[in-house]
Amino acid sequence: MKWGVVTFPGSCDDRDAVHVLRHDLGHEAVALWHKDADLHGVDCVVLPGGFSYGDYLRCGAIARFSPVMRAITEFAAQGGYVLGICNGFQVLCEAGLLPGALVRNRSLRFVCRPVHLRVESVANPFTQLAVPGDVWSIPVKHGEGCYVADAHTLDQLERDGSILLRYCRSDGTRDRHGDVAAADYNPNGSLRDIAGIMNATRNVFGLMPHPEHAADRELGSCELPRCSADGLKIFQSIADWVAETRERASAGSLR
């Protein structure tokens, strides 16, 4: 399994992601520079958190036109796996690889705290190691994480099982007030409590919470008394999926 982690000017979680992939998963992880037009044969690209190009104009709007994003768009069109975390999620929405957009938090405040997430769907490369209804604890840290899309798009995401993670209480419950959550378990006001979505072809996943900050006991992300490594399950899910896909392909070619 070979991972590529992109660094845009202003990315700040790229090294954390590389650390988790190398240290906690023991995989090969290469750094991809924003000017790289070549993805070096990686199996999965991680677009990390941060403030690419200073978040100028809109979060992710400038990064979208970088050379590496042209390569990633092509990679995704061919079925390559792409994981966008926080700013990476914003970049994927701006690039049109995921529907909708991320706007200013409803509170107008930057939010930095652990949140609870309910796993909604598991038949996919990104959350396959979970059971539907599992509650994960993973931190968020963002000022523009309020997911918005028109009602038609939201309905389509629900129908396709493309909403993988929703904000919830520690016991997994949510309030339902139409599209808008009134409760404080939703840190940014995202419609329908959406924390992470994947595309229709199930190879591109974006989420606002930071799995790389909940994957390594040495880095913290502890929610006492249990030390949460829930974020690691996302990286592990992708790695297992890639390995299984490769096994199936090689078994097919032997036949």
Added chain:
Amino acid sequence: MPVIARVVITPKRGILDPQGKAVCSSLHTLGYEEVADVRVGKFLELRLDARNGGRDVAADRVRAMCERLLANGVIEDFHFELVDGDAGTGSAGSAGSEGPPA
């Protein structure tokens, strides 16, 4: 002839604008009860060299700039006007508006 494009980007109707809401309530606090709604957007001024093709071409290109980069059609609307660059930036609208709301 230099042309200046004045681009105004606003949150789409129906898209939550928490900044606008905060500004609105602040104005109410100051006693401006007549303010019914505030939408906070962006204003961009582009100085163009419009020698090739004149204003029609410039308008088409500014529209494309808005659609491709300056505005995000999922959450934002835009409109723009082109004004004579030699006239300075002070005579808003008098040089003619070329961009009806998109």
